[in-house]
Amino acid sequence: MYTTDLSGKDKKKSEPTPLKQEDPKLLAAFEARVANDEFIEPKDWMPEAYRRTLVRQISQHAHSEIVGMLPEGNWITRAPSLRRKAILLAKVQDEGGHGLYLYAAAETLGTSRAEMIEALHSGKAKYSTIFNYPTLTWADIGAIGWLVDGAAIMNQVPLQRTSFGPYARAMVRVCKEESFHQRQGYEIMMALAGGSREQKRMAQDALARWWWPSLMMFGPPDDKSPNTEQSIRWRIKRETNDELRQKFVDVSVPQAEAIGLSIPDKKLKWNEARGHYDYGEIDWEEFYAVVRGEGSVAKERMQARVKAWEDGAWVRDAALVHAAKRTAAKIAAE
Amino acid sequence: MAKLPPLAQYALRLGDDALILGQRLSEWCGHAPALEIDLSLANIALDLVGQATHFLGLAGEIEAKGRDADALAFKRDVLDFSNCLLVEQPNGDFARTIARQFLFSHFQELQFGALTGSTDPRLAAIAAKAVKEVAYHARLASDWVARLGDGTDESRARMIAGLDWMWRFVDELFVLDAIETKLASQGIAVDKPALRAAWDARIDGVLAEATLSRPAPHRPVLGGREGHHSEHLGHLLSEMQFLQRAYPGATW
Numbered sequence: 316m317y318t319t320d321l322s323g324k325d326k327k328k329s330e331p332t333p334l335k336q337e338d339p340k341l342l343a344a345f346e347a348r349v350a351n352d353e354f355i356e357p358k359d360w361m362p363e364a365y366r367r368t369l370v371r372q373i374s375q376h377a378h379s380e381i382v383g384m385l386p387e388g389n390w391i392t393r394a395p396s397l398r399r400k401a402i403l404l405a406k407v408q409d410e411g412g413h414g415l416y417l418y419a420a421a422e423t424l425g426t427s428r429a430e431m432i433e434a435l436h437s438g439k440a441k442y443s444t445i446f447n448y449p450t451l452t453w454a455d456i457g458a459i460g461w462l463v464d465g466a467a468i469m470n471q472v473p474l475q476r477t478s479f480g481p482y483a484r485a486m487v488r489v490c491k492e493e494s495f496h497q498r499q500g501y502e503i504m505m506a507l508a509g510g511s512r513e514q515k516r517m518a519q520d521a522l523a524r525w526w527w528p529s530l531m532m533f534g535p536p537d538d539k540s541p542n543t544e545q546s547i548r549w550r551i552k553r554e555t556n557d558e559l560r561q562k563f564v565d566v567s568v569p570q571a572e573a574i575g576l577s578i579p580d581k582k583l584k585w586n587e588a589r590g591h592y593d594y595g596e597i598d599w600e601e602f603y604a605v606v607r608g609e610g611s612v613a614k615e616r617m618q619a620r621v622k623a624w625e626d627g628a629w630v631r632d633a634a635l636v637h638a639a640k641r642t643a644a645k646i647a648a649e
Numbered sequence: 650m651a652k653l654p655p656l657a658q659y660a661l662r663l664g665d666d667a668l669i670l671g672q673r674l675s676e677w678c679g680h681a682p683a684l685e686i687d688l689s690l691a692n693i694a695l696d697l698v699g700q701a702t703h704f705l706g707l708a709g710e711i712e713a714k715g716r717d718a719d720a721l722a723f724k725r726d727v728l729d730f731s732n733c734l735l736v737e738q739p740n741g742d743f744a745r746t747i748a749r750q751f752l753f754s755h756f757q758e759l760q761f762g763a764l765t766g767s768t769d770p771r772l773a774a775i776a777a778k779a780v781k782e783v784a785y786h787a788r789l790a791s792d793w794v795a796r797l798g799d800g801t802d803e804s805r806a807r808m809i810a811g812l813d814w815m816w817r818f819v820d821e822l823f824v825l826d827a828i829e830t831k832l833a834s835q836g837i838a839v840d841k842p843a844l845r846a847a848w849d850a851r852i853d854g855v856l857a858e859a860t861l862s863r864p865a866p867h868r869p870v871l872g873g874r875e876g877h878h879s880e881h882l883g884h885l886l887s888e889m890q891f892l893q894r895a896y897p898g899a900t901w
Binding site for chain 1: 668672675676678679680681682683684685686687688691692694695698699701702705718719722723742743795796797799800801803804807888889891892893896898899900901
C-alpha cells in the first residue's frame with residue numbers, strides 16, 4: 316500500500332518549513348503542466364514543497380513495504396501447506412521488490428536510500444500504521460491480503476496517474492502485484508471460512524481485529540487532513556481519504572458476506588439514498604497513538620528493522636570494500 | 650513409517666534436501682543485511698520449495714498410499730526425514746548461511762546436471778528444470794564467498810568461521826548407500842562419489858578467488874539419510890508442521 320499521509324498531526328515535531336519564494340513564472344508553468352495531466356520527471360523544475368511532499372510520501376510508502384514484510388514473514392515458516400508457503404514467500408518477496416523500486420523512485424528526487432532508512436530508524440519517517448498490529452494466527456495472513464492489500468489497491472490505483480512520473484510508473488507494476496496479493500488473501504479467508512469450527516473462529520477473529528485498522532489506512536478524515544488539498548491540486552493525490560475509504564467499505568462488505576463472516580461494526584448499513592454503506596465512527600485516538608509509535612508491536616517492528624540493518628552492516632561494508640578492491644585491480648591491470 | 654520403495658526413498662531424499670534448506674532460508678525473510686539480499690534469499694527459498702513439492706509429490710506417487718507432498722512434508726517426524734545434515738544447520742550469521750549455500754548449491758547443481766540423464770523420465774524432468782535454478786544459487790553463493798572472503802577483516806574472519814562450521818557435513822553429500830548404489834547401477838540415481846572431483850575443483854576455484862583456503866579436514870558427520878539428524882531438525886519441524894499438527898485433517 317501504504318500511502319497514508321501521516322504528516323498532518325505531527326506538524327509541531329517536524330522541522331519548520333522554510334518559506335521559499337518560488338519563481339512565479341516557473342511555478343505557473345509547473346502548475347499548468349500538472350493541471351494538464353502531464354508527468355513531471357526528475358530533471359524537470361518543481362517547487363520545493365512538491366519535491367518534499369513526494370519524498371515524504373514515496374519514502375513512507377517504501378518503508379511501509381519493508382516493515383510490512385515482518386508481520387507476514389512471521390508466518391512463512393509456519394505456512395500450512397507447501398503451496399501456501401510458496402505463495403506467501405513470493406508475496407513477501409514482492410513487497411520487498413516494491414520497497415526497492417519505491418526507494419529508487421524517491422532517490423530520483425535527490426534523497427539517498429541510506430538517508431531514508433536512517434530517517435525510518437530514528438523515528439523521523441513514518442510507515443503505515445497497519446503494520447504495528449500483530450499477526451496472531453494463520454488467518455491474519457488471509458486478512459492482511461484481503462483487507463490490507465485491498466485497501467492498498469484502493470489507494471494505489473489512482474496513484475498510477477499521479478503527477479510524478481517515476482512514482483506513477485512504479486505504481487503500475489505494484490498494483491498488478493497487489494491485486495494478486497489481495498486475491499490470495501481472500502482465498503485463504505474463503506478456505507478458513509468454509510473449514511472447521513476452529514478455522515472459522517480464526518477467520519472471524521482476524522476480520523474483527525483487522526477491519527478498523529484497515530479503515531484507518533486511508534488516513535485522517537478529510538477535514539483533518541491538511542495536506543490533501545494541495546496534494547490533490549498537484550495531482551500527487553487524486554482522491555480524498557474519505558472517498559477512498561468509502562469505496563473500500565462498499566467493496567469489502569459484500570465480500571465478507573459472501574463467505575459468511577461478519578464485520579465488527581453495528582452501525583454498518585446500506586444507505587439507499589447515498590448509494591453507499593454507512594459505517595461507524597473510527598477510533599481516531601487509536602490511529603494517532605499508532606502514528607506516534609504506540610501501536611502494540613511498533614517497538615518490535617522497529618527493533619527488527621534496526622537489528623537487521625545493524626547486524627548486516629559488516630556485509631554491506633565487505634561488499635563495498637570488495638568492489639573497490641576489484642576496481643583497483645582492474646585499473647592496475649590496464 | 651513403513652519402508653518406502655527404493656525409488657520413492659530416493660525422490661524423498663531429493664525433496665527433503667530442498668524442503669529443509671528452503672525452510673531455513675525463508676527464516677531470513679525480512680531480516681537480511683540488505684534489501685537486495687533479502688530478495689535473493691527469498692528467491693532461492695522459493696525455488697527450493699518448488700523443487701521439494703515436485704520431488705515429494707513424486708515420492709508419494711511412487712509409494713501409492715495416498716500421501717501427497719504436503720502429507721510428506723508436514724506429517725513425518727525426524728526419524729523419517731532423509732535430508733542431509735548440512736541443509737538443516739541453523740542460519741547463523743550471513744557468512745554461515747552463505748557457506749552452507751555455497752557447499753550445497755554446487756553439489757546440487759552437479760547432482761541435478763547428472764540427474765537430467767536419469768533413466769526415470771520423471772526425475773529427469775524435475776532435474777532439468779531445477780538445474781537452471783540451482784546454477785544461479787551456486788553463482789550467487791560463490792559471489793558472496795568471494796566478496797566476504799576478500800572483503801574486510803571482519804567479513805573474512807566470519808567467512809572462514811562459516812566454512813569451518815559447515816565443513817564437517819560435506820562428506821555426507823557424496824555418500825552412496827545400498828539403496829542409491831542399486832538405483833545408480835540402473836541409471837536412475839546419480840553416482841554421487843563420481844561428482845566429488847568436479848565439486849572439489851569448483852570449491853577450490855572460488856576459495857582461491859576469495860583468497861581463502863579449505864577448512865581443516867574433519868571426521869565426516871553422517872546419518873541424515875537414515876533419519877539420524879542433528880538436534881536442530883526437530884525444532885525446525887515443530888515450527889514448520891505446527892498448523893498441520895494442531896488441526897489434524899483441516900484443509901488450508
